Amino acid sequence: MDHRERQSVQHFDHCPWLFAEEATRAQRLAQQERQRAVGGDTEIGERCYVADSAAVFPDRLRLGDDSYIAAHAYVTGELTTGTDCTLNPFTTVRGTVTLGDGVRIGAHSSVLGFNHSMAPDRPVFQQPLTSRGINVGDDVWIGSHVVVVDGVTIGDHCVVGAGAVVTRDLPAWTVAAGNPARPIRDRRDRSAGPAGTPGDVANDLTRFADSARAQAADILARCWDGDRYVDRPGAVPTMRAHCDAVEIADLLLGSAPPQLAADEHVQRLSAAQDPVSGLVPELGEPLPSEDDGDDGDGDGDDGDGLTGDGAALYHILSVGYALDLLGASFPHPVPGVREMTAGQLLVRLESLPWRDNAWAAGAWIDAWATAAHWNLRHGEGGTSGSLEALFGWLLTRADPWTGMWGRPSAQAGRLQVVNGYYRLTRGSFAQFGVPVPDPERVVDTVLAHAHDARHFGAGQENACNVLDVAHPLWMCSRQLTTGTGGDGYRSADIRAWAERQLAAVLSAWRDGQGFGFGAAAVGPGPEPGLQGTEMWLAIVWYLADLLGRSDALGYRPRGVHRPEPGTVFPAPPHARPAPPGPGPGHPSTCA
Template sequence: MDSEQQPSARHFDHCPWLFADEATEEQLTAQLKRQEMIGGDRGIGERCYVADSAAVFTDRLWLGDDSYIAAHAYVTGELTTGADCTLNPFSVVRGTVTLGSGVRIGAHTSLLGFNHGMAPDRPVFQQPHTSRGITVGDDVWIGSHVVVVDGVTIGDHCVIGAGAVVTRDLAPWTVAAGNPARPLRDRRDSAARPSRTDHAHAGDPLARFADTARAQVADILGRCWDGERYVDRPGAAPTVRAHCDAVEIADLLLGAAPGQLTAEEHAERLRGAQDPYTGLVPEFDEPLPAADEDGFIGEGPALYHVLSVGYALDLLGASFPHPVRGVREMSARQLVARLEELPWRDGAWGAGAWIDSWATAAHWNLRHADVGGDRPGVEPGALEALFGWLLTRADPWTGMWGSPSPEAGRLQVVNGYYRLTRGSFAQFGLPVPHPERVVDAVLDHARDARYFGARQENACNVLDVAHPLWLCTRQLGGGAGAGGYRSAEIRTWAEGQLAAALPRWQDGRGFGFGPGSAGPGPEPGLQGTEMWLAIIWLLADLLGRSDTLGYRPRGVHRPEPARARTP
């Protein structure tokens, strides 16, 4: 091309970063007309470029300033980007995809934020679509010929090598490659960090633990399979939660479904356990719980099954076949009345657990409505009523709900706070109120020797401190590193708990829940193993070392929001 010749539209299609500086007035006008021709809900920032040859058929397109869609890209569904994002030639972005700022998507790369069902009762082309969405953080480079599948979150500052297939979430600063993509090192290291199995990590207790757990997990799952169903531990009765815990553990350590059944068979069993009218999942061989006057239940295993079965199905690439009726039909007025009646004074844990279940059911209902439901997932104004009530009732001195007591100290309040915020603020990606005061209250509780003295810790109590600390430090910025709010105390507590937790692993059996009669007790089983694996990740992440584990929770205890949109 002659150096004095103005670049053509075809040239800009392949080199869109030149457009803002080199386009003629005529080309600028033509580009604005091109953008106006894009259908659906649209918002396009300054100095953006959409190639004429790109196939953009979106329901919603929001491009931040200085963002480009290059030649022959194929974009459908809902795409939201920050500033300075580029979809390079022949890239494919479909379903619900959210990009941060400064994201580069390599040529021929596909971000597939949707999926087909796989039920055996009909051909694949007749299966309904599902969409969990893909979220990519800021300052991310995804190389050429990469595939990112539905439901994946890629953290800030990640780099994904060419040809990778990303099937699991990646922590911030991860450099990953392979099929399936695996973390290789931390981008902040000046030189390549050895992989988890290299000699440099051979003496790291976290790396040794993760290697041991990964090598033994198949035997642990097999030990808890009675030939027909999963039990928490040998000799116990089969439970719905045991099946869900098995799915979570296998996904966490193996990136696959438990080997006793195919993924499709696991999903079929769990979907089949849901009552089609109420949307609830009763315990095996037990009747459906009776609904209260407002249409939803107040206690019992079915409350937790909203979480455990829903997330197990999510990990299997499936979902509940029916909405949870009592949550879908509860009005904002009924919800507020229920919130006022919850046992905040003497049962804050139960109150928090109820909110966790209700809000999680709302999350699944909204997803059900998103993929073809015939009515809204929740009544108009109900979610707004929930968060409005919580924000106005939080104690400004503790950031929590409920009151401590001389008999139990802060146990009910802190444990209820974890359950409440897990299902509401954390799951929906909203900031919690008064995070500094929460840190103060949680650290005060963590000094209570009744629950954190020598050999007193159980999985529930440690998780219910670790997660609020993790959630609040991320919201406050800086994590638990230098300069973070009470970071030295948080790190000291996390280091002590991590050092105590790792030796509790019992070869070939996993983790027990904890001493005493609380929960399943000290005998190793699926519930204790699932919970302690998540706790160890949270503790390690508070210390900036979770990448050493090579796993990241994606189910009930996932760190990222499960729903990208705010209510």
């Protein structure tokens, strides 16, 4: 049996471009029968292929020569194509749709040439259907997971980036991306290949990074009020704003922010640490320990300030790593972590709000473990066995169905669980170089969450939610591919998500201002500022690295978002950060 005879119908359904060269005589005869069995008013040209697994139920179909409908595609209504057109696996084409010559539609895309009416006098399911039709010109590439809505015309030679939602006409030669899709450039302006090819992604990333570096000084100056850093003009000064400025300057300029000398940055940040608790309060606010006393439950919170999920706990991360980037460190250890016994830690872990606020539980572990990391810098690893107790508790409490801690809810879906997972693993497993449990289940859970329109629909995404998906995918994919030399678990799905996000992120940069955090209802809001810029710059790196193109950026996070572990576990006294190199990862989140 030769190579041609070994190829199955399922193989050709997914790779129909091979059919003309590799199909056997019996397979060609079966394909002719398949085409004759398509119902409706149908005319299919020469050398075409209609997958046996495709659901093709047209009222009228005109399939031009050398065109194909691949595996699990869904086609209804009136479809007319020119020559050399492809509907890749899981494509949906419905309503009235006309394609020119040489049109490529990526997997999982939907071209919907019809709509429901929305009059208020009756339920949606009783509304009549309308159809203005969709027209696509010649030589058009529609990427994976794109949606094209009724009434749209896409001109000749257009390229639509993966994950875009096309709601308006696109003129000829437009390269568009985002939700809703917006023109990025004219395709004729570049000699590189179409958007989405490796060379093109690299060029986009290089151009973005070069522009960000050129504008970094202006972005920092915009958020300096003459004495302190603010997140954005008009906001109040905060410790985090100062730390974000240090992170941005290190990433893009390779130096301290120019508003102060490096030693003055160190002095200000170091002086902010309370020598008794080891915590850093918000500017002008008291430490949590001033209101926190012994509640008699034996969980170790006897005024140590390690409560809640407020700024003082997050400053363990942000101020600590800002000092680290400046070549310094906290002047004092964090005694509340140093003195907590393994038993007290286990009581505290059990008391965290896993059921209804998994993010806060993960944030507490992030802060505690990061404080343990800094204490190791001081040669003060803490009470014997407490760090080991943390990993033991986490490893035995992970849900084997999700690989995570906490439970989803009807109101928020997996948001609390996934975002809490990021905070938890950032400070523990990633920071100490320990493999996470059940990485395949984590990938499944995170990808399912990433398709929840409540958090990733139009106008819903923000830096926290995207980072809290990107980093677990990055961390688990590295763990799953270590030593394999090939693709890992669900790598195609991960890359498709990363492509969509990257196209949207790069188009959101605002010259001279940076990135906004995201939706106005969460965090700092949509206005560009230091927090949004710092987080999205790191997110861009993780998305690019998921696509194997992070080298094109010319930067690599070294602070809160560093990809390498901060300390290899178990760490000896006076442990220093691990040298740069492959590692499970280590980024930050919003407080």
